Amino acid sequence: MTAQPNPRSWPAEHAGVTAVGSRPETVDRPTPRAWSAIFRREATGDAPLTTTRIEAEPADVDRHGELIHDWMNRAHVVPWWELDKPLDEIRAYLAGLTHLQPWVVSADGTPFGYVETYRVADDPLAGHYPARPTDVGWHLLVGPERFLGSGMPRLLGWAFLAYQLGFLTTTAGGHPHHGDRVVCEPDARNSRMHAFCRRLGFHAIGEVDLPDKRALLMVCHRLDFMARWTDDRHTISDQIRVQGAITP
Numbered sequence: 001m002t003a004q005p006n007p008r009s010w011p012a013e014h015a016g017v018t019a020v021g022s023r024p025e026t027v028d029r030p031t032p033r034a035w036s037a038i039f040r041r042e043a044t045g046d047a048p049l050t051t052t053r054i055e056a057e058p059a060d061v062d063r064h065g066e067l068i069h070d071w072m073n074r075a076h077v078v079p080w081w082e083l084d085k086p087l088d089e090i091r092a093y094l095a096g097l098t099h100l101q102p103w104v105v106s107a108d109g110t111p112f113g114y115v116e117t118y119r120v121a122d123d124p125l126a127g128h129y130p131a132r133p134t135d136v137g138w139h140l141l142v143g144p145e146r147f148l149g150s151g152m153p154r155l156l157g158w159a160f161l162a163y164q165l166g167f168l169t170t171t172a173g174g175h176p177h178h179g180d181r182v183v184c185e186p187d188a189r190n191s192r193m194h195a196f197c198r199r200l201g202f203h204a205i206g207e208v209d210l211p212d213k214r215a216l217l218m219v220c221h222r223l224d225f226m227a228r229w230t231d232d233r234h235t236i237s238d239q240i241r242v243q244g245a246i247t248p
């Protein structure tokens with residue numbers, strides 16, 4: 001891995017920014033609603049028009065506990081989530097989430113991903129870098145192996161960035177997990193996640209020592225998203241339609 005900036009000398013864009021506070025125990029989760037993003041790939045040559053609907057549903061302990069337990073115990077997930085626990089512990093984990101909003105993500109009706117969104121100010125991460133009040137974050141995983149490398153995870157990524165950066169009509173009225181910059185903190189060794197995030201417009205701003213891991217801190221601004229989306233849409237989709245709300 002290339003050398004990362006020392007967190008004691010953050011890039012100029014972070015100079016003078018004071019970290020926001022963190023009191024996760026006082027934070028209530030907002031009432032979440034399901035939402036979806038529809039991606040269309042235009043017909044080219046012999047390839048027909050294809051449409052993929054990515055849907056995010058608030059995770060429910062009773063309905064999704066077993067599914068999430070299954071995914072948390074998959075070999076490609078265990079090293080990075082470390083939640084290879086019995087079902088009752090996964091249920092308790094989900095039931096105990098406060099500032100993290102859990103989502104189950106489907107592609108055309110088939111569940112394949114689990115995502116947690118949060119406001120950084122509510123998370124202990126805020127104490128580890130010059131966080132801004134409008135930073136929001138995500139954690140994610142793709143469960144079924146057949147979805148890895150399929151391109152669907154990338155659509156999941158685009159959909160959640162659009163959601164958290166406020167490009168969806170579902171967030172037009174404001175949402176606590178909607179902000180100007182999306183942050184993630186993958187394990188510093190998780191090079192697949194780093195590459196995945198870079199494709200979506202994230203860039204690394206440094207490594208940080210968190211209680212459970214050394215992490216690479218990555219950020220994606222609204223402009224990064226727009227620039228990367230425009231570059232990427234020829235490889236993924238010629239158009240994103242999110243209830244008619246996004247116009248790259």
Ligand SMILES: CC(C)(COP(=O)(O)OP(=O)(O)OC[C@H]1O[C@@H](n2cnc3c(N)ncnc32)[C@H](O)[C@@H]1OP(=O)(O)O)[C@@H](O)C(=O)NCCC(=O)NCCS
Nearest residue numbers: 076077080140141142148149150153186191192193195196
């Ligand atoms: C991280 C994850 C969402 C990425 O989805 P994915 O479908 O596997 O992503 P891709 O196959 O498109 O790979 C993304 C990039 O990593 C590269 N890559 C694939 N395998 C890799 C590996 N073992 N090491 C490094 N890079 C790798 C790909 O070539 C691709 O780069 P490119 O777009 O420049 O070609 C998925 O692998 C996953 O859920 N992993 C387990 C959970 C996890 O790590 N979550 C993150 C916790 S913070």
